[in-house]
């Protein structure tokens with residue numbers, strides 16, 4: 712097998728570039744915050760053929776935003792000068808909540824979406840309200856504004872809010 716041309720600086724630059732891409736469904740989070748980008752491999756640096764491979768994993772199977780995300784990644788890498796861009800959607804290992812950065816969870820909460828909580832893999836009443844912090848909440852619908860979210864309402868401050876589902 713041919714050894715990969717690895718330039719750590721160039722790979723870091725690519726991570727920084729992908730950190731500017733935001734999830735279309737949750738604009739406050741970058742695709743790195745979400746843990747969608749699993750790996751970036753530089754097969755040939757920009758100095759040579761400019762060949763890069765990005766592996767992404769959907770937060771859940773069949774997430775409709777993934778095509779958009781793949782297109783956004785391709786566009787940014789093209790702008791940077793890569794000629795061959797491979798985007799691989801890896802199904803396994805499946806995305807888990809652990810892949811979301813702590814910073815990502817904080818940003819989600821500040822945005823008004825309850826971050827995923829492993830205790831509530833299946834959304835139920837009692838998920839903490841991101842507005843007032845009360846656990847006196849009730850589940851309105853398993854599906855919220857998008858399929859990856861559930862809709863709840865707080866009994867304390869009366870605000871409805873989305874809960875990002877766990878996997």
Ligand SMILES: [Zn+2]
Nearest residue numbers: 840843865868
């Ligand atoms: Zn509340």
